[in-house]
Amino acid sequence: MKRLSMYSAAIVALVSLSACGGSGSDDNTLTAWAWNINIPVLEEAAEQFKADNPDFELEIIEVGTPDVYQRITTGLQANGEGLPDIMLVEDDRVQGYLSNFQDSFLDISEYGFGEDHHDKFPSFKTELLSVDDGVYGFPFDAGPAGVFYRTDLFEEAGIDPDQIETWDDFIEAGHTLRDELDVALTGIDISNDDGVYRMILNQQGTFYFDENEEIALASEESIKAMEIIQRLHQDGLNENLVGWDAWLTGLANGSVATAPTGAWLTGSLTEQAPDLEGQWGVMPLPAMEEGGNRASNLGGSNYMISSRTDNPELAYEFMEYFSTSDDVQLTAMENGLFPSLNTIYDNEIFTSPVGYFGDQAIWELFAGMMDDIPAVNYTGNYSIARDETETAQSNAANGADVTEVMTSAEQQLQNRMN
Template sequence: MKKLSLLLCLAMGVSLLAGCGQGGKENKNELTAWVWNVNVPVLETAEKRFQEQHPEFDLKIVEMGTSDVYQKLTTGLLAGGQGLPDIVLVEDDRIQGYINSFPDAFLNLTDQGFDKETESMFPEFKRDLVSKEGEMYAFPFDAGPTGVFYRTDIFDEAGVKAEEIKTWDDYIEAGEVIKSKTGKDLIGLDLNGDDGLYRMMLNQQGTFYFDEQMKPNLTSAESVQAMEVHKKLKEADLVKNTVGWDAWISSMVQGDVATAPSGAWLAGSITQQGKDSAGKWGVIPLPAFEEGANRASNLGGSNYTIMKSSKNPELAYDFLEYFSTDEQTQLEAMKGGLFPSLTTIYDEELFTEGVDFFGGQAVWKTLADQMTDIPSVNYTGDFPYAKDEAVKAQSEATSGKKSIEEAFKAAQKRLKNRML
């Protein structure tokens, strides 16, 4: 029951809307998919191309908010699959929880033909996310390889060369020079509301909230080391307090901060919302904790699942196999800021040519080059609990209310209690 506790909470107060699913439909050429925002046009375009070989194919796309998808998915799963569609999009940080809590609810793709050759088209960390006991349960789609997005105009004004930043110590030193020369903060963070930078730092060190045995790992040496960097940034007065998404994006596009460590998807946001800053951007890999150590990490991403309750599982598999391995689909996804996890596309011209918005830098290659080095980590179904406690510990540690060790020891204890 413990593994279902979080999912039950998500489902509370949500009525079972069987009409949103496939109900009793008998059309063998029709599928229904639940997705959110930028994924809609990608599916619509792929549907049209798939129809060239399957003219009677019909994909009914139901767009809703991410939280609504999870609430309705959880409700349907608890009802034994009632009211669920054929296809559901699930983020990286949620997929393991669903597969482990409802192992019989998702179609086993390996049994359907998802073989080793197909698996090899995706990076190992994505394959590990969607598999259980060696069997695949979702098609990997987008990913979030990370980098430090930086304002080249601010770096130039300060006389700092981004390519010389190799470690987190280098990053802080560069920030101190930038602050003294330009008055600009190095980074925007919501230390009381989000821990994205901390998660990136854990991932690049090959660990996460949970260890290889799925046990809480907030007190690890890697966790302490990651938070020490946060504390140094705060104490050096290099952090601009950016509460919420809008404040964070605004701080970058308006030039109030010099850098933004983030996933590849940030490129879409700053391109769309910071048109006046075109040509003033660059990207470097995350700094390492020591020179020569791993700089690859991931933040964000999603995968497409097929519900076992689907009346058309073979058609759903055929469409998603096409969708996830079709290179044109991946290019369409990138228009909306989704970075493909299909590795066979990385040799395409789009990934090797310069991007005007980023001053001619081949930024997609910078990000794609990380994909094979991103460590696999365990999110588990208790990810939301762990994130909540990690954010609380981060706030206490960076504000000086507690030492890093004290804050994360207390967070780990609370997390264990919530997992009972």
């Protein structure tokens, strides 16, 4: 998740990488690798856990992305040497690690997690962490997707968001915005971020790879998704905002009226554009056709335990508490993360109006999507697949035939995988 850190004062354990994981001498101390807004959640969870485990200590090492993945990969290649007890791993990395290093992660089904807790999480999260009969991680945050939109600009242009049901409707609204206010509908970074394309794939029940892990870039669903990106750009409705900072600036200054993305954007909007309180709303993603699925996901992470840990029981007990405690997950939400633990969705925070979003109960909207989000096969080739689709997106946005572009991307990806 692209998210600005606000917690530079987080506790960072000053230990070398070689001192991580199973090499510690204190049986009541665990080490964890995480980054920015996740750190205060871990700290709060550790304090709560200590209430019943007074000797417990958690040493948190702040390692940002992508550096954390370089370190994890290095440790996995060294048979787990140098890894911490606990690692935060984003959704798109999990399957790659499990396909190559499954034995390096603790199978928490042996401790009863699947039997005791799987029904507390949406299937798209639990399927991600399950291999054969094992479970290799604890679901944490998710990125249920919607369209963040400027309510004041929509009203000024005469657009009713409740009438936007399909991507065709969305594009039609974009023409109205451009004609009436000369404002862009989207701010997609055409050459570097295929997030909107991925969300459209996901809502159709597919991804870069299908359910059999076969390349699906030239599938009917993929071509339809990329055609939407092409229309947005070719019709002059997209402002090509390069990079995270430029995108947030465009949303803050009103040059872009919408942001189809994950729920995690809420924190960045409130931090970067506090003066726009009451002028933002959220609607579900448009469907491919009337009555079609509007649920999708972008982003999310999980905690995984090294199988080399000296204290698997303690590591499991702490992470079980962390991932299934309502109080901990509400703390995560307060820090800008959307929990995948469904037992908290009846908490009043989910039905309460949010002032920044015009008193809309946006959390209730996002929670209502979670069970309808299709599972995704990221596979171990996610990174190179994304590289090829971003190249394809750039070509399609510049007017190339979409079917030819996606067929070529599929062939290129196949060549790189061989």
